[in-house]
Every structure is written in C-alpha cells, then in structure tokens.
Amino acid sequence: MLELYTGIDILAKVGGIGSLDQAQALFEARCDPETQDKLSRIANEHALLKIANAISMTDPAQVFVNTGSDADRRRVRILSMAKGEECPVAMVDHTLHFDLAAEQARIIDRTYYIVNPGEKTSVLAKSILRDEAHEYVKNHMAGIGRGMTLLIGFFSRGPIGAKAAIPALEITTSTYVMHSADILYRHVYEQFDQEVERAGVFFTNVHSEGPNRPEDLPTARVFMDRSWLTTFSTFCTYAGNTLLLKKGNHRFAVDLATYYRREDELSEHMFITGMTGPDGRKTYFAGAAPSGCGKTTTAMVGTDFVGDDLAQMWIAQDGTLRAINPECGIFGIVRDVNRESDPYLMKALREAGTEVIWTNVLIDEHGVPYWVGNGEELPGRGVNFQGEWWEGKTDEEGKPIPLSNPNARCTLRCTAIQNYNEAAAENPAGVHVRVITYSGRDSDTMPPVWVARNPDHGVVIGASILSAATATEVGAKGVRRQPWANEPFIPGPLADYMDAQFLFFNSDKLKSKPIMAGLNYFLTHEARGGAGSGLLGEKRDVKAWLGWLELRAHGDVEAIETPIGWIPHYEDLKALFAAIGKEYPRELYDMQFSLYVDNILGRIELQEAAYRKEQNIPPKLFEVYQEQRKGLETLKAKYGSVVSAAQLIEAAEGK
8 A cells, every 4th residue: 555645755854844834945045036926826735845845956047937927938948949949940939959869768777666664565666765866966956056056836737627637746847847837737837736636645756867978878867756656757858758737747646546536536548539420429438559659640530639648537426437638739750640531630740820849850951850750841951959950860879760759749739730629628517438458569469359258357448558669768668568558657556457447337326327438549461361561441430439439438339248258240341431431341351350369368468468477466357368269269179269250249139
C-alpha cells in the first residue's frame, strides 16, 4: 500500500523553508513587487511552501509567476525567443525548438520512482531509495537555476471542477516547458485554492535544464516522489522528461486511482473520441495504445474528438462511466502525419490561425517545417536537430540521418482541430464512455477487432497488449509487453493495478458497463498466407472498425462468438467499408478474421509465463487464459490450427 506524505519531503529538506513566515520572507527578498502580489493571492500554505522551497533550492536570478493572462502568456513566448529556446518559423505563431541530439525521447534508463524502504514498485520500473534521491537532488539541483528566471505556473489536469481533475504546479527554468504548458493545460491560478480543496491533493513539478550541454546528459535524472506527489527533472529539455504535468503527474494519478480511489476512478493512457451513429447519436470511446500503435490516428477518426493521449475516468452517480482529458492540447508525433490519413491535424499544421511549437523537425531555407512521411515533396537540404542536413548525410557509423527525428513533435491546442468537440471536452461532467479499446503492434496473431465476452475478459485484453519499442523511449529495444499501454506509467506492482481494474469494471456501481474490445491494425499479408510484409489494412480502415464497435455497443449488430471474444460478421463490415468508399472483399475478411490458433496459444503462454513471475497477480487473469486456451484447443481439435470465420459460426451454432 502506498503511503502518502511518508519520509522526508526532499524539496523541503533541500530548500530549507519550513514555515509560512520563512516563505513570505523569501518572497520579499527574492521576488519583485509584481511577483509578490501574484503570490499573495494564493492562500494554500502547502503550495506556497513548495514554491518557496523551489526558489530556495534552485537559486534563480528572477522569479516569474504565469497566471495564464494574455499578457503573461505573451511574456513567456517572448522570453523563450529571447533566451533562444525557441525561434520563429515561416508561419505566424509557429515556433521551433530543438532538443539536444542525444535527448530526443523519454530517458527511461534515468527515470526513477523515489521510494521508502520496503515500498514495492512495478517490476518494469526503476526505483531509488529516498535517502539516495535526496543526496542527488541536494548535490545537483541546489543552485541549478543561478543566473536564470524561474517560471511558476498553476494548472489543472482536466476541466476545472471535474471530479477527476487535479491541480498542479509547474516550476521550471525552461521557457519552452512553460510555453508548452500554456498550450497543453488549463490555467487554474484564479481557482487554485478552491480546486485544491475540492481535489484534496495537488501535484508539484520542479525542473531545470541547467547549462543544457550534451556532457550533462549522463547526469540527467527524472525523479518522481510518490509519497510527496513531487517530480524533479534535471539537465534535460525534451518535453517528455521535463513537462511532468504530463506523464510524471499521470503516474501520480495512477497511484491515487489504484490505492486511494479504488472502485471509483481510473487513470489511463487512453484517447477519448466520439463517433456519430445512426440517427445522430454520439457514442464515446476511450482507447489505450502504446506510442506508434495508432492512438492519435484513432482519436482523430472520431466525429467528436476529445483527446489523444490521457483519460481520467470515474463512475458517476447515475452508474455511467465518465471520462475527461486532463489536457487541452496535443503533444503529437508528426512522423507519417499527412493529408490522406490525418486531414484534421494537417489542416491545423499547414494553415494559418494555429499556434504551434515544432520540435526536432527539419526547417528548410524558407522557414517551413518538414518531417518524414508528410506526403509532400521534401527539400534536399535544411537544418534539423543535428545541425545542417542534406539528402544522403550519414552519421559516424555511416548510417543515413533521417530528415526529421522519428520522435519529432508538434504542440498545439485541441481547439485547432476541426472535429474537436470543445463543449464535451470542457464539460466537468465528462463524456459517457460506452466503448473501451486496447491496441498493440501485432503482425501475426489477433484479428483487427474483437469484443470481450465480459468485463474480466476485457481487463485481460488490456493486460495482454504487446508492442515494439518506439522512438519515444531512449534505451528500449525489441518487442515489449505493454500492459494496458500504461506500463511505463504504473508506479506500483502490476498486481495492484490489475486488481483495481478487475474491481472497477465489475463494480455494481457501474450500472452502464462499456463493451471492452481489442484493436489490431498491424496484421501483415505474409502472416495470413499472402505475400510480402505489407499491412492487410490501411489507416482509413479504422473508421470501419470503430463504426462496428459503435453499433455493437448499442446492440445493433450480431457477432460471432469465439474463445477470444466476439468478432464481426462479414456483411456488417462490408456495409461499413462501403460507407467510407472502399470495397471489402470476402477474401480479405477471411484473412483478417480467421483464428490462427497456435499463434494465440503461444501469446497466452508468453503472457502467463511473464505474469507467473510476479507476486499476487489476481487469479482471474489465469482463469481467463485457461478458459480461452480450453476453447481454442477444442477448435483446433475439430478444425485444425487455422479456423475460418465460417467454421467459427458453425462451432458457435453447434454449442
């Protein structure tokens, strides 16, 4: 069990400010009258102590409080240009930021949970004892902001007043980090005290890039203090390592849901989007997928986009599942974003009227950003994150240097996206989620879409996600287990998180249970008896898969029962593909929806073996795997190792 506020508060220990009187004296000594006035409007004593200790620890030359006013936002942007963390590009209100060449992703090899003695964490995570973390912070963060301006912002992770929204402090010497927060989160300066009282907690994030030199990167660290809900980030600039309002605070929210809000809330690595069904009805989806597995693309397919990355969910008093997006912007990978597959996002990126921060793309001589897979004619020369670039340029090992980094990003407000439903996204009541999806990167095993037989099977779909390591993580290689696509962000043992999932989705309080489904966009021809390694589908097919789930959630279509869940009938999919202007031949359906039994059994064996190495995994997981194994072996005995959809129908009717 995680215990909050246990052990020394490292920020307070290093900062040395222990009382409100000491904090006020520091503000008077270190802040100009304007900043003192802004801080005087915050009454929460704990927040003022956090701010005072951050100032005392980092020892900046100046302090700036960003209230979220138009004037303050403009000042952050101007400061970022003056400091050189950003520079203007051709489009009005577009800027460019380059991270260090060796820091283009999350530094998972240097990211740690701060723990107390005896406190357990996920076997897939790194941890550091509190005393050791204290020594690091004391030795490396004391004075790290000297000669710099420390920026302080008050933000809300979710619509203000929403049940699952949590306020947070962003304290940083990076103007780029604060500018990004301005775009991605809601300012809550005016309501901060009330929101802390409502939520019962707030998060604190302290960051400084220091001198921002390549030689400092080995010393870079990201620490997350689970007990004191405080993150520390040093000597890095990539937003995934520094803007800890995002994944750092998401980890804290996962902890709160797992240990303190069981059977009430979940904190998930999920998109939220709505689909318009028959007679104009709106059906909202929340879906998990690891980076590089189609999460943003799926979110954008919806007619009523709400969010592409994170979801805070809870059971409302009426028994419905509700969800909010903690963010109000997009920090999105741009690789392969183009007009054919991502028209709404491309419109926002290529047409005037949207504020955008570009990171690690190529800029041509005219100040226009380009990236790999954008569907446009690409320039032969330009400047990217490694300096001057030309077509054919290679690195020290002779390998071609790509035009843009695979993890190149765009940061923009959701309001710039044409299908964004701002009213739904800003509603503190959240949206009613009727469909939960889980996706991975699977070339040879699962069909494109299937629906869990019951909530237990749905939780197991989430527990069984596999993916390939992507450019979002430094030090990750090969195929990886990605439980719930939330694995990098689950601080405690997976057994605790899994138990909370089973409890939540089986809760009697959840009167309107969502259907829970698997999605897989990565089946290949060669894995289904064809030739070549090309995918069996394309991005626009997502609309058909979601369309079928929308109909299934309302009981408008029947489905074929299988040991792994329910799969679509051909005629239903054929009609949905026709609606997007595409033929869907029966041959393709048979390739996609035949069950390759040995592959699925192998996947079950892999998952079971991995989970049996962990302590206290809920028995339900193994019961579901055993139930699926038994059904699959029965099918194999009758039909062989490849079972067609027609044979699955025959088997279901013969029960």
